Amino acid sequence: MDRELNPFKPGSGLRPPALEGRDEQIDSFDLLVARSKRRNYDRGLILTGLRGVGKTTLLNTLADHADRQGWLTIGLEARPNDAGTSAVRAKLAQELTVGLRRYSRTHRIHQLIDPLLEIARGFSLGVGLGPASVTLGGSSRALAASGDIDLDVEELVEAIATALKPRGSAFGLFIDEMQDLDSDLLSALLAVAHRAGQREWPFFIIGAGLPNLPAVLAEARSYAERQFLYSTIGPLPKPAAEAALADPIRRVGGDITPTALDILVTASGGYPYFLQEFGKAIWNVAADSPFDDDDAHLAVEVGRTHLDEGFFPSRWTRTTERERRYLTALANTGLEQAPSGQVAALMGSTANGASDVRNSAIKKGLIWAPEHGRIAFTVPGMADFIRRQPVD
Ligand SMILES: Nc1ncnc2c1ncn2[C@@H]1O[C@H](COP(=O)(O)OP(=O)(O)O)[C@@H](O)[C@H]1O
Ligand SMILES: [Mg+2]
Structure with a gap:
């Protein structure tokens, strides 16, 4: 499709083509x-x-x-x-x-x-x-x-x-x-x-x-x-996420099949940034309209590559080596919210010994404590991104 007409805008605070669900x-x-x-x-x-x-x-x-x-x-x-x-x-x-x-x-x-x-x-x-x-x-x-x-x-x-x-x-x-x-x-x-x-x-x-x-x-x-x-403010519920993609596409003369829409919405988890990234990708990869399942699968792949080059590393590269080890341990628990003690143990430390790195990662806005003694990422999908990183 004509890239000039692409309505989607992944980026910090960029006004989306449709502000849904708020x-x-x-x-x-x-x-x-x-x-x-x-x-x-x-x-x-x-x-x-x-x-x-x-x-x-x-x-x-x-x-x-x-x-x-x-x-x-x-x-x-x-x-x-x-x-x-x-x-x-x-x-x-x-x-x-x-x-x-x-x-x-x-x-x-x-x-x-x-x-x-x-x-x-x-x-x-x-x-x-x-x-x-x-x-x-x-x-x-x-x-x-x-x-x-x-x-x-x-x-x-x-x-x-x-x-x-x-x-x-x-x-x-x-x-x-x-x-x-x-x-x-x-x-x-x-x-x-x-x-x-x-x-x-x-x-x-x-x-x-x-x-x-x-x-x-x-x-x-x-x-x-x-x-x-x-x-x-959470991820968008399904109908709002669908509208956030389909409405802008239709407004500029394109269309998308219901199953293709479903593929994008599911892959995004309803997160607005991911919706914008996948929306932008499907518009660019589709040869013609309506966008179908093949376009959607390819768009998810292209969109993820973009996220891996921008959204995720913008946080990851600002970390110290020790913070990276802590975040990797958190990712490796495989839990949404992990006990601090377990994360510390995975990096070969005690909860006390890891409290300084835990605090510095909190200060940098990478993780937060949903409740006492628990820790979670502030970036959706960050754990998967970290697990995709080559081990050095
Ligand atoms: N309600 C929404 N519907 C669709 N897209 C949205 C919505 N809110 C934000 N976006 C898009 O999501 C991306 C991230 O928005 P942003 O406001 O920067 O998030 P945050 O400040 O929470 O990190 C932007 O590209 C924006 O256009
Ligand atoms: Mg912001």
Whole structure:
């Protein structure tokens, strides 16, 4: 088929040709937005799930909805380690400035927004990451520029939210890969969201991240558990997975037989990233339409090769030798969720002896602990990929 017309888009956060199976989350978010217009404020939303399941895509979609309903929306992607911390803080300050300017232009409310822009410019979250180093004098200091992260975040959010409230608008902070947010900024944000709830400031955190995110939040603030509506994003149920493939194909003038569709959906396990990869492959390998079983089998093969060259190694190559040994041991248990002790034993260690490598792999977002003493991959299909690797 004509490659130019290929509608499928495997890739991180790329808008899919058909966003299927997420009505529940979209509806509950739209309700939150609608209620906020009436100054009925609900809890923010946290989306969690494995890699490639569609969290970033959904988060962006929700931000678009909020934008269209007149919210001030700021997007942020957290990153691990210290370098990530300062980059993310700088980015937050910058995004705020950009977001406020855009908001003021779209809504023609310069008088309201200009003073907030001043504050956003002063808000740099002390580029140094240690305790406050800024010593500005007493009462004349600028708002949100004390160098104390808790205070600055709170002053900033209060100023923005109280300015937007009379308009029935709200301030939405959309944070992707939220499990990687540095703990000081995370605690400050959770605290201010908590306060916002009590004081009825229209400020909402909408977060997305790996399945360990709820645990990370609970560790940062004990009340985080009650602070959000938590929603698990999983693989698509069969009808949604079928629609995610068949609708885009038909929209650009192709077709696919029911059995061919079934082959692709089954091979994908309903995972959106795999659906996009297999969809793209069948479009490219099929000589003509409708796509049949032969096309589907070939597409699965081609699609898997692509995954083995991109999706999987992008994580695998970032590991240390010892992490690789740990992940290989986990893959070799053959279990969805393996007891940590068993994984450690397979690499010739004890649970205690392997706890450092286990923790570093968790920090890198490769694995997570579904429950105490158990461990699982954050990437669907990762175990099979590892078992396919040549042993060196
Ligand atoms: N609901 C969906 N239906 C079909 N395709 C989707 C859906 N959600 C995401 N995708 C596609 O899946 C891939 C992975 O999405 P992404 O949002 O990056 O996942 P995650 O952030 O969970 O790793 C992208 O190519 C995207 O276009
Ligand atoms: Mg993502």
